[in-house]
Amino acid sequence: MPSASPWRYVAATRPAFLGVTLAACLVGLGAAHGSGVALDPFTAVLSVLLALFAHAGGNVINDFHDRDADPLNRKRLFPYTGGSRFIQNGVLNARQIAALGYGLLCVSMIGGLWLTWASGPGLLVIGAAGLLLAWAYSAPPLYLVGRGLGELCIVAAWLLVVAGTDYVQRGAFSALPFTAGLSYALLVANLLYINQFPDHQGDAAAGKRTLVVRLGPQTAKWGYLLIALVAYGWLVGMSGTDVLPQKSGAAAITLVLSFSAARELLEHAGTPAELGPAIRRTIAAALLHGLILAGALAFA
Template identity: 30%
Template structure:
């Protein structure tokens, strides 16, 4: 791919826009639950300003995490231009200079903090702590924790529990069992993306000393885990049957069917760059899950 160094195209590729669906889905589900529950107050407690700020903060922090991942993996030698199996990365390909990437990381971090700061008005001073944790673990994930095999736990927390629950809390200043269970289910669905990514890179990660969950448990167990997170996520959706959101549970099985097809393709390909096709299918399925569950909640 021909990309001019430090061009707009280079920065768009570095931002990895396809990953923004993973940032959007938890906020979508949290907002859908909040909007639905707010109707008992005639919807008067729901703030669209806070909703937009939550979505923007999630997008910016995802881009920030992508920049950090691009920079750190290149600096550590994990991303090698010749041996990399995944999608091309900006620093490794020379599309973005190292110095400008450092500046971009600082800029997106500051912008993220500025966008998130007004949420204190809606959610209280505790939002400062939540924001700081998001920023800190955004850095720790790539620099340390992903190399120790904690990436999947962080996805469960920061793509499930935190964004779904906190988005809901900002609107209604409370939590419910439905929200907590829905946030865990969302985190599991999004973790499928990390699993297929690490499944593809298991050999190069092992050589680089990156002990991901896939490296630790092996390929066969990782493949079963990939299928398992989708199944468990849908089963957790049974919580919707105890509220007025039964449709969300029913629609989630459309996602599970698509997830199963991706699993079969992953099992067939097994290794190599061809697994990037499964990565694309998984990202699509995550977005479909978010749309279907949100739709089920709103219609219910």
């Protein structure tokens, strides 16, 4: 195969989905700034870039380890589900995809070591846990997404993004980014969850035991609404009791998008080809929630 254009490597990371990590970083920066911490522009930008590299690496590794399962998925909703198909379509070969994914994680790890030296040893724990989750989500032997643990993995990973970005600025652990980031991380997990509906037949054929495969679409469809209710209930409860700034409750306005997507999922769980609008609303709900939450925390 001839050498691939650099833009193919960029596209292989699925950059359109990296916005959820950017928003998580902004929540972390907002938590630190709202606590009276003077933000350092260089380490803030570097933190965001390294988090994006880690997310991009995780996306690519997922494509590599799903290279045998993705061809079985004939009902994917492009571009949201079913992977990039770069290996199957001959855009990049499996070796190139693996080198890209693990290379991005290595860059993130090396940069994270420098940030650890600059900010404090606690970041080493956050970074190591984040890299472990990025790998274990898709790769054997853990293969968390194939064991029905993908949603928990996503919640933990995006909480670590929020907490890590805050830690770099604060130089210490704080409960605030974990408390503030939970509702956002749950909404990101709902994006993974709804994406499993178009993919569930292919996943089942490949032995990928996601929650939707385990429960079946008609039972699993209620899980989306449950996750959304927990996310918004947590946010309203924490802001209503002043654990979070009261302005943070403004992010609950995105429940309009989440509940609208939930209604469509309840109606179309058995016909996943109709779920495109619900997936787009799920993406919009997560991104808007993160941006409003970040602003509320920063200027509380």
